[in-house]
Amino acid sequence: MAEVLEREADVVIVGSGGAGMYAALVAARAGADVLLLDRSLIGRGGATVMAQMTVAAAIGHAELDDWRDHYADTLAAGRGLNNEPLARLLCADAPERILEMAEWNVGWASEGNAITQAMAPGHSARRCVYVDYLDTGPAVSRTLRAQLSRTEGVTRLADLVAREVVVADGRAVGIHGHHLSSGREVAITADAVVLATGGLTRLYARNSASANMGGDGFALALRAGAELVDMEFVQFFPIGHLAPRMIGMDPIMWDPFRYKLGGRLLNAEGEEFTERYGVTEDGSYKITRDLATYAIYKEVEAGRGSPHGGAWLSFEHISESDLRAAFGPVIDRLAANGIDLTKTRIEVSPIAHYHMGGMVVDEAMRSRVPGLLAAGELVGGAGGANRLSGNAISEALVFGARAGQTAAAMSTARNSAAVRAAAEAAIGGAGDLGDYNPAARILELQGLLNRDVGPFRDADALARALARIEAMTAEAAALGPPIAQGAFDAAFLDRLDLANMLLTAEAITRAALARDESRGAHQREDYPEMDDAWGENQYSSLSEGRLALERRPVVREDAA
Numbered sequence: 001m002a003e004v005l006e007r008e009a010d011v012v013i014v015g016s017g018g019a020g021m022y023a024a025l026v027a028a029r030a031g032a033d034v035l036l037l038d039r040s041l042i043g044r045g046g047a048t049v050m051a052q053m054t055v056a057a058a059i060g061h062a063e064l065d066d067w068r069d070h071y072a073d074t075l076a077a078g079r080g081l082n083n084e085p086l087a088r089l090l091c092a093d094a095p096e097r098i099l100e101m102a103e104w105n106v107g108w109a110s111e112g113n114a115i116t117q118a119m120a121p122g123h124s125a126r127r128c129v130y131v132d133y134l135d136t137g138p139a140v141s142r143t144l145r146a147q148l149s150r151t152e153g154v155t156r157l158a159d160l161v162a163r164e165v166v167v168a169d170g171r172a173v174g175i176h177g178h179h180l181s182s183g184r185e186v187a188i189t190a191d192a193v194v195l196a197t198g199g200l201t202r203l204y205a206r207n208s209a210s211a212n213m214g215g216d217g218f219a220l221a222l223r224a225g226a227e228l229v230d231m232e233f234v235q236f237f238p239i240g241h242l243a244p245r246m247i248g249m250d251p252i253m254w255d256p257f258r259y260k261l262g263g264r265l266l267n268a269e270g271e272e273f274t275e276r277y278g279v280t281e282d283g284s285y286k287i288t289r290d291l292a293t294y295a296i297y298k299e300v301e302a303g304r305g306s307p308h309g310g311a312w313l314s315f316e317h318i319s320e321s322d323l324r325a326a327f328g329p330v331i332d333r334l335a336a337n338g339i340d341l342t343k344t345r346i347e348v349s350p351i352a353h354y355h356m357g358g359m360v361v362d363e364a365m366r367s368r369v370p371g372l373l374a375a376g377e378l379v380g381g382a383g384g385a386n387r388l389s390g391n392a393i394s395e396a397l398v399f400g401a402r403a404g405q406t407a408a409a410m411s412t413a414r415n416s417a418a419v420r421a422a423a424e425a426a427i428g429g430a431g432d433l434g435d436y437n438p439a440a441r442i443l444e445l446q447g448l449l450n451r452d453v454g455p456f457r458d459a460d461a462l463a464r465a466l467a468r469i470e471a472m473t474a475e476a477a478a479l480g481p482p483i484a485q486g487a488f489d490a491a492f493l494d495r496l497d498l499a500n501m502l503l504t505a506e507a508i509t510r511a512a513l514a515r516d517e518s519r520g521a522h523q524r525e526d527y528p529e530m531d532d533a534w535g536e537n538q539y540s541s542l543s544e545g546r547l548a549l550e551r552r553p554v555v556r557e558d559a560a
């Protein structure tokens, strides 16, 4: 039997996207010994490195701006459900993070000494910074990786999947993980555990995510005794690429095109249709994501969709020179895919993109489980029912920095025996799956969520999805816990992923079924109106192994 690999650190951080890397930097600079782990490569997995567009912060370089205006816009988009202290923290601290990144040479697009800021839907000022051309996320990740390599006190461990937050005597005492390339179980004891595992959009068949965004952190948090909030609010990105076939490019790349150049969203009859849903665009880009998703679905439903079941997006009225001035080499990459935007319309349709819900934390990023913190997209509540564009990277950087600061100040009597015992319990056993195919179940679950728990929901579809999720959960549980049979055991990893995906999917579906109204990113066909009585958050937790839901008033500023 391979022995458990043991490590200790002051702070263990799970996930090395923008939030995890920022947390590691801040914690290490405050003197903590930090272990930063990721199931992928450090700083190259997850959403941060994929993001191509903008980061919102009221730095006031393009026009007079104030973080309070950013905060007001964030609350307006959140439709009354934002955790106000978290939203305030996001907007108030974003400028400091963005300017710090500038000092670290991230390369924000700028003219002279002024950082360029673009207007984006839902923002009341030109507030969104970016790195040209479509390089924002890669540049942010690169910069944080470079800072990490210059910072003493951070040990980086790639290829390591966190399986469990180990809790002893009511406190988080470490992480039990699995090292993919050696096949060994790993026990990491720490004073503070920060989960920065990002979002959950891999749960959906059509998503903008990478394969390591199946919502592990949500499931880990629930099993550790933490609460989740607003799990029903999955943001769908309205203009994900649908057709023609496009290789090696981001499916949500059409948004930056629309920021810079506008572009016409057309139905099968060639009409700009958003006016029918309350927003006149006239070639500009004004519609928020939830409304655009709704508008495209409704056009398709009315038989006015594009051939593959979406909408047309046209830049045909924009000259080649304007396209090149805005997007330089990206135009050549499109040409390699046979796409000439001066002659070709493309087809777009909604795609799961971001999660507003997540772990319940306070402004110091502490959950209700002592020693367990969260940061980044995994945190719930700041965006309420709908996130403003550009706020997610700000959230990752701001919450990451805050989590790092809090975690570095924590100390406790360490309990390595409990962490080792959790890891040892996962060793041994045949792991015979018979005919069971976890990869096929993952595909089934993704299709199920896309169809029945997608942007438009009703009670029948949600109840059907819930019944199937429960059946799949029971079937998986009957096989016993997943046991690795060596290095790179793909079936084992699929089983780990599936267990997390099923629990997270159940949390979304239960919350979506309970909220019988439409608000922001949660649209119920059977309850199409927003209901004032639903101006509350829903909290999910595990109670004796079962998911429980509770309604509570929104956390307002004056209650903080």
Ligand SMILES: Cc1cc2nc3c(=O)[nH]c(=O)nc-3n(C[C@H](O)[C@H](O)[C@H](O)COP(=O)(O)OP(=O)(O)OC[C@H]3O[C@@H](n4cnc5c(N)ncnc54)[C@H](O)[C@@H]3O)c2cc1C
Binding pocket: 014, 015, 016, 017, 018, 019, 020, 037, 038, 039, 040, 043, 044, 045, 046, 047, 048, 049, 050, 051, 052, 053, 054, 055, 056, 136, 137, 160, 161, 162, 163, 196, 197, 198, 199, 208, 209, 210, 212, 213, 216, 217, 250, 252, 353, 354, 375, 376, 377, 378, 389, 390, 391, 392, 393, 394, 396
């Ligand atoms: C294609 C795309 C484009 C986007 N564009 C923008 C944009 O322009 N502007 C904006 O504001 N937002 C954008 N977003 C959203 C934004 O990028 C994310 O919300 C943000 O980057 C999340 O950062 P994070 O650090 O919380 O998580 P991530 O960057 O997703 O990092 C999470 C990390 O956790 C790791 N991980 C997960 N589970 C485990 C586990 N069990 N064990 C170990 N490691 C684990 C993953 O491998 C990953 O590296 C975009 C998202 C996508 C997908």
